[in-house]
Amino acid sequence: MIPDAILRVEHLTMRFGGLVAVHDLSFAARRGEITALIGPNGAGKTTVFNCITGFYKPTEGRIALNRGGPSLWNELDALTASSVRSRKGPGGSLYLLERMSDYLVTMDARVARTFQNIRLFRGMTVLENLLVAQHNKLMIASGFTLFGILGLPVYARAESAAIERAAAWLEKIGLIDRADDPAGDLPYGAQRRLEIARAMCTDPVLLCLDEPAAGLNPRESTELNELLLSIRDETDTSVLLIEHDMSVVMQISDHVVVLDYGVKISDGSREDVRNDPKVIAAYLGVEEDEVEAVASEVGL
Amino acid sequence: MEVFVQQLINGITLGSIYGLIAIGYTMVFGIIGMVNFAHGDVFMVSSFIALVAALVLTTWLGISSVFLSLFIVLIVGMLLTSLVSWTIERLAYRPLRGSFRLAPLISAIGMSIFLMNFVQVAQGPRNKAVPPMLQQVIVVMERDGYEVTVSYRQLVIWAVTAFLLLAFWYVVSKTSLGRAQRACEQDQKMASLTGVDVDQTISITFVIGAALAAVAGTMYLMYYGVVSFSDGFVPGIKAFTAAVLGGIGSIPGAVIGGLLIGLIETMWSAYFSIDYKDVAAFSVLVITLIFLPQGILGRPEVEKV
Amino acid sequence: MTAPSPASEPRTDVARALKHAAIAGLVSFGMLLPLIGFRTIQDMRNELVLETRPLLLASFVLLTIAGSLLVSLVLVPWKQRRAAAHIPGESVRRAHWRAHVAKWLVPFALGFVVLYPVIVLLGTGFGGAVKWIDNFGIQILIYVMLGWGLNIVVGLAGLLDLGYVAFYAVGAYSYALLAKEFGLSFWILLPLAGTLSAFWGILLGFPVLRLRGDYLAIVTLAFGEIIRLILINWVDFTGGYAGVSGIPRPTFFGIPFNANDDGFAAVFGLEFTPLYRTIFLYYVILGLALLTAFVTVRLRRLPVGRAWEALREDEIACRSLGLNTTNTKLTAFAMGAMFGGFAGSFFAARQGFISPESFTFMESAIILAIVVLGGMGSMIGVAIAAVAMIGGTEIMRELEFLKLIFGQDFEPTQYRMLLFGLAMVLIMIWKPRGLISTREPSAFLKERKTVAATFVEEGRG
């Protein structure tokens, strides 16, 4: 058990009819780290994300997120036994994510995500995308619309603060000059960055990124790595990352979990994982005992 | 019990008509994902075509054999209604294919309004009544003076519907046309790459749907003996309900849904209140869509994230 | 394949065009033979007999042939030439021109609608003014308001609603029944009717939240029809087909518009004419429409409004950002329904009589058509579409001179809805995204740039 974990996934199983997409998966993500979830196509990575973020209801297992101190983990079993979905502790609450609907996972537990197929609001401007992400905060500031309709200054102030915050993120991802252009008009790599910035604008404690480097060129990929590292180091957000591409993972992640056919086959630091024959076997698509032969053949 | 059997007979008759119309909705939705809003009005137009054809046959040509004239009316009705539907698809829907999703729907609603008013202007706003035909009945059972009857008209409707459904089933399941249709349903781009003429397949789908609606239109005229320009809307909606209830995209589903809607309507009228029979049909639509959006035979839509 | 030699090209074109025209003529002959070639009429004995109209049929077929030739010989080449001759900088110039027009359009239109009764009075004098203010001014403004109300649901939130007329009906019957029963005034009942409609919007919105696309459209249609059928059949409460008559008319701060001594004309020392009430009603509906516009413009810049548009763009992304999409949809339904309810109670107050006839599916279709034809989400577009479609059909009533051309039997009003339907089809083919399909952003950092239509989603709801 990792005491400083922010997220714990325990015995997670997800079935679609007869297909077992994820089977009895347990892992933890540490606070302030980048945890990578890797595995070949169809391994069930996105399904794990969908379970964490409330888009799918897991068939079995529990997913817990801790926004308080490490001692709050001791309450986990009591919380599970109760019928509620969260429990307050010093500094923050403990949440059982599988009991929460998708938007509450973001609004209360503060887990934000991006999608494997980019889902920006294409017809809205870059800035508007980042303002929608600050919806809940602005909603309160607008007195649930009432103050806003009346044109009270409370809301105007909150809105300019939100715009400032959005501008800061745009500065960081290098899109400040395109703030007033439609999001659908941006090049692919920029859209990926914008989706990350948008997720960050919800003030998450855990950011889940589904293949953020997919389709990026090497330069963009490097920029992305820098962005993710700065999120880890400069904000209070921990990162959970799905990646297909081992090289990206190996450069930035602190901790790697490997999934194959819905089952966890390896879990540890990047060195451990890199040298794990099971992982290599899974990636090369061969049996474990053939790894060495094949690896030398392909020149690994 | 007698009332029930009588309503069962009436319900199946009505349901056959709804089922025939419903197939047109379900096929078009299956292939281009569009609710062909004007389909109910195509059905109404077909009733008028049947009316004119019947009058030409009886009053001009003096054909006295009911079955011969019915046969000719059906053929003429199917041909000309198909032509109408083909033209509508060609002019009002094809230019909009693949564009904005709402555009074909609005175009179809516009077409529906147009057809209704066109018939009103061309044929006048009054109800058109034809003399009743095939009035003989067969008494199925009798108790305490209450007779349960099947009329010749109903028998004809059943026979024609059954025959057409068989023929139609053969076309869509055994011919290359049916294969082309299923291919277009799956993936139009792939279908066209493998040599299917997508435009033509879609046209034929509209034509078949219209031909079946024309049969329904003729039957409707024969059954009720009266038709007016506004008679497309409510049967159209009910047939659409039938298609949804059966599972939109599924052809057997459309027939089952049609029969169910027919039965619900007649039973409701007999046991509850005739005033609220349409409310019953619409409520079925709402309840189905909310609790069983995929219908009885449809496949559920999965939301992939 | 060999390229066709330029010399032979026009010839084959003409041949093809002729062939197409011939086919079109044949098809139209087949289609129109039963409906135009014959007319069923009742004879003395009340039996249906056929009358033939060969001339009419022939002229329709000839018209079709001519139309087909026109399209393939004139329209298509013209379009091709225009596509080929792409003038550089033209789109920029056009956008510039459009921005210029847009800047002046709103203030000009506002000035015009505010002065409209005066302009009419100057133009027609007291005699014809009632007709022009009522049939055109008030009628169009009701539809502008309904269009703007539905625009919130369809245009902004992307939820397809085919039963909007239900809320119009709820507003109308709320006002009619409450005013008759309790004698409350228009100004008290207006917000009440709006609230009731909003409540119904939420009530009907709840079960349909999970539905998407055409399914949502059909369920809302069914709801609209259910409400109308209840209005017809619940005779004790609503008066059934006969409807509600003798609905109290709005007063001018308590002063009624009638010929009595305490009436508006007498109090202000004027000669009595129904015109005052009409002008008053005109300004009431103008005020209501402007209120709708004002609130919508404000809402678009608030989190709710942005959430509506985000919902239209991508519902799943909304949920991933912590937006409660259920509430977002319900507020859109409620807001749209509320404005529909306002319009409904105004309608009841203006007519003094309502019946289920006024709340058929056709009304919903017309309102939706106005929203889509105008361009989803664009308030200016919706207003233009309302003026064109409603004004256009109202104009049909005025075309008495056509009788001189087509004979005394010709009744132009019969063709109103026919042309309306045709216009819907044609406008969709001409501009599938509506007249104004661009989007104005709700916030900006440096400059407000219009979002091109190709990026804007239409919503899957």
Ligand SMILES: Nc1ncnc2c1ncn2[C@@H]1O[C@H](COP(=O)(O)OP(=O)(O)OP(=O)(O)O)[C@@H](O)[C@H]1O
């Ligand atoms: N909603 C669903 N219904 C049915 N099966 C699903 C659903 N979602 C995922 N699956 C199946 O679960 C398995 C795992 O899919 P998942 O998308 O999680 O894989 P992945 O690891 O993200 O793969 P990739 O690298 O290709 O993104 C696949 O076989 C997929 O078809």
Ligand SMILES: [Mg+2]
């Ligand atoms: Mg995936």
